[in-house]
Amino acid sequence: MRYLHIHNARLIDPAQQLDQVADIYVAEGRIKAIGHKPASGEIEHSVDGSGQWLVPGLVDLGGHLAEPGFAHKGSIASETRAACASGFTHVCSLPDTKPVADSGAVVQLILEKAAKAGYAKVLPLGALTQGLAGEQLAAMFSLHEAGCVALSNARAPFKDSYVLRRVMEYAATYDIPVFLNPDDAALSAAGCMHEGPVATRMGLTGIPRTAETIALAQMLLLIEQTGVRAHISQISCGRSLDMLRQARAGGLKITADTPLANLVYTDEAVAGYNSQFNVRPPLRAEADRQALLAAVNAGELAISSNHRPHEVAAKKSTFSDAEPGMSIYDAFLPLALQLVERGELQLNALITAASQLPAAVTGLSQSLQEGQWFNAALINPASERTFRRSQLLSKGRNTPIAGQTLKGAVSAVFVDGRKVFG
CATH class of the missing domain: 3.20.20.140 (Metal-dependent hydrolases)
Structure with missing residues (x-):
């Protein structure tokens, strides 16, 4: 089995009363292990989550x-x-x-x-x-x-x-x-x-x-x-x-x-x-x-x-x-x-x-729990960005934050274990 390994991220999941810095291992779209390395398999891709939050x-x-x-x-x-x-x-x-x-x-x-x-x-x-x-x-x-x-x-x-x-x-x-x-x-x-x-x-x-x-x-x-x-x-x-x-x-x-x-x-x-x-x-x-x-x-x-x-x-x-x-x-x-x-x-x-x-x-189950589908976002809370209308990903230009510098950015998004953003 080949794993996605996110290490040193702060895992936050209020539903599980989880708030700790830990490693997480994902394979076949699901969370296989949290806080410990699986007994078998190899790491296919590793992500450094230092200083970042991993949330549902x-x-x-x-x-x-x-x-x-x-x-x-x-x-x-x-x-x-x-x-x-x-x-x-x-x-x-x-x-x-x-x-x-x-x-x-x-x-x-x-x-x-x-x-x-x-x-x-x-x-x-x-x-x-x-x-x-x-x-x-x-x-x-x-x-x-x-x-x-x-x-x-x-x-x-x-x-x-x-x-x-x-x-x-x-x-x-x-x-x-x-x-x-x-x-x-x-x-x-x-x-x-x-x-x-x-x-x-x-x-x-x-x-x-x-x-x-x-x-x-x-x-x-x-x-x-x-x-x-x-x-x-x-x-x-x-x-x-x-x-x-x-x-x-x-x-x-x-x-x-x-x-x-x-x-x-x-x-x-x-x-x-x-x-x-x-x-x-x-x-x-x-x-x-x-x-x-x-x-x-x-x-x-x-x-x-x-x-x-x-x-x-x-x-x-x-x-x-x-x-x-x-x-x-x-x-x-x-x-x-x-x-x-x-x-x-x-x-x-x-x-x-x-x-x-x-x-x-909506009938979903979003949680950082072993066995669950890995639907999660890796967030850098200290990252700053100045928002310019020409750089928005949405085609909509009707935003009040144009020209403002705000903290907090998403480093990666995973849907059913697949990285779709970042």
Whole structure:
């Protein structure tokens, strides 16, 4: 047997209560030994991990990969490669492609292109309704059979609560997980940022917290009624966390995530009408950011990327007219480590929220444990990089970190034992 040998790395895996400098041996895609050399076999490739961290690969619960249909914004190859740059080994692709991922043929195309690219694995999210129109149910069972790990309507609204109930009932019948984005379209449609003093001062129409909480209340009641396996995507405010805690206390087994941008930035970032901060859900107030950070540190909330690449022209108009979204894969890890360095986010909590919690939601097992598939990232926490738009791996140029120098870089990413990056 021939081994990949990573030596002197700091192995960090909160799920295994593992935090030690040790050697790891990988063969046939799986971890064969940790801390000791296997009795037989030879080392085929050796990697010096001195001063670096080896962590379970990150899993993204929602990224827009732009393909099929939006080649000017990105491709599955470019965006999964950019995801690897931040340590992602698996990415859930949102269904708002063109054509929409509401058929087995589109799902198969996505899987084939991801396999051909050979970077992070893509876990397709199929559409809950035909064309994401929110009216007619998509072929949900067929999409699940085609390889979708869950179904979602992205941020597209449902026509009414009856359609939402039917979607949940059908999914519950076949035990298909659903990802739900709480957003009352009637309350949020005209807005472009968080409704508060900053929006008032800037003369911009705001999106109130109630656009999220009213929709979430409706979803929680229907989840309770139907028994569907549900994940709440892209929570942005503290009141939503209170509602989730109450639902869990009542017996609902429900998971949720928040976008990294909502942990890093607030609505104050919009000052100067910087359209890079026009995102959905909107960046909320500091109190909301602190509440979200506390929930992540407590292990209650996963972190997603909410990655959405755009070409330069998409952000060149006025703030309110710019296309919402932020290209964040290139900078996800250093931005998250910035929170760790400031003491706002615990390192173990970050790994749990970006790897183990989303892995559990998608049915994966991401851990540094003998016998497990080797899905991992080798990270140099001291490495510094100045981000320039021309050097981004993502085709999206809509990033707020252009020109900034941040610490933390991925040296290598392994998917099922195969080195795919670095």
